[in-house]
Amino acid sequence: MDPSAPILFFDSGVGGLSVLAPARALLPNAPIVYAADSAGFPYGKRTEAEIASRVPALLGRLVERFHPRLAVIACNTASTIALDHVRSALDLPVVGTVPAIKPAAEMSRSRVIGVLGTEATVRQPYVDDLAARFAADCTIVRHGSPELVELAEAKLAGDEISVAEVRAAAQPLFDGPQGERIDTVVLACTHFPLLEDELRSAFPQVDYVDGGAGIARRIAYLTREQPWPSEPTEGILVLTGPPAHRPLDSFLATLGIGQILTL
Numbered sequence: 036m037d038p039s040a041p042i043l044f045f046d047s048g049v050g051g052l053s054v055l056a057p058a059r060a061l062l063p064n065a066p067i068v069y070a071a072d073s074a075g076f077p078y079g080k081r082t083e084a085e086i087a088s089r090v091p092a093l094l095g096r097l098v099e100r101f102h103p104r105l106a107v108i109a110c111n112t113a114s115t116i117a118l119d120h121v122r123s124a125l126d127l128p129v130v131g132t133v134p135a136i137k138p139a140a141e142m143s144r145s146r147v148i149g150v151l152g153t154e155a156t157v158r159q160p161y162v163d164d165l166a167a168r169f170a171a172d173c174t175i176v177r178h179g180s181p182e183l184v185e186l187a188e189a190k191l192a193g194d195e196i197s198v199a200e201v202r203a204a205a206q207p208l209f210d211g212p213q214g215e216r217i218d219t220v221v222l223a224c225t226h227f228p229l230l231e232d233e234l235r236s237a238f239p240q241v242d243y244v245d246g247g248a249g250i251a252r253r254i255a256y257l258t259r260e261q262p263w264p265s266e267p268t269e270g271i272l273v274l275t276g277p278p279a280h281r282p283l284d285s286f287l288a289t290l291g292i293g294q295i296l297t298l
């Protein structure tokens with residue numbers, strides 16, 4: 036294994052940075068390529084067929100260009116639809132990001148769990164399967180919010196966003212049947228942990244859970260016997276087209292990303 040072989044992170048936009056951050060904390064010297072499919076954003080509004088054909092093809096191009104040791108699909112929408120297609124198309128380990136329903140079921144006392152994701156993710160059979168396997172005695176209330184995805188992109192681009200906007204976007208989760216009994220909310224879109232402060236201010240009565248820390252541990256485990264550079268190297272952000280919002284350089288720098296390329 037070449038010590039300079041990177042870990043490839045993939046999302047439609049900035050959401051996967053919420054997965055990269057805990058991975059970077061565990062593996063500070065890991066070379067990073069973070070790819071944002073800015074030309075395909077937002078995934079939550081796309082069809083299953085679009086995601087299932089687009090994501091494996093793009094990942095194939097990224098693997099050819101950057102020769103990563105491991106790929107992380109840091110996107111719930113892409114993972115719940117295309118993880119199997121990607122795994123069969125690529126000859127390297129692929130870690131997916133799927134809604135953290137299992138830890139939520141371990142935490143919930145009311146046995147009513149909210150799943151906040153994209154519109155595409157919350158309708159996936161994959162979510163039904165996770166609920167049946169890990170939360171069979173819980174009621175799962177779902178809401179898909181494209182507004183929260185946009186708010187997370189705007190926040191990381193340096194725009195002012197308010198708690199009131201975040202509250203309005205997430206409120207329908209609590210307004211549906213059993214919504215008032217939710218005590219644990221799964222942040223089932225990687226953009227949403229980037230809004231956790233605003234969500235906690237808007238809805239302080241619930242606990243929040245996401246998959247970032249678990250994915251970081253999984254990456255560390257899968258690469259445990261592999262060599263790394265002796266010091267941190269500059270990470271690369273790859274865009275597939277001009278983004279509607281571009282993340283602030285200062286924010287990218289906190290994650291060790293200093294170069295921006297277009298695929």
Ligand code: DGL
Pocket residue numbers: 046047048050051076077078079080109110111112113153156184223224225226
């Ligand atoms: N960050 C993505 C997810 O985890 C998708 C956001 C979008 O492009 O709609 O689902």
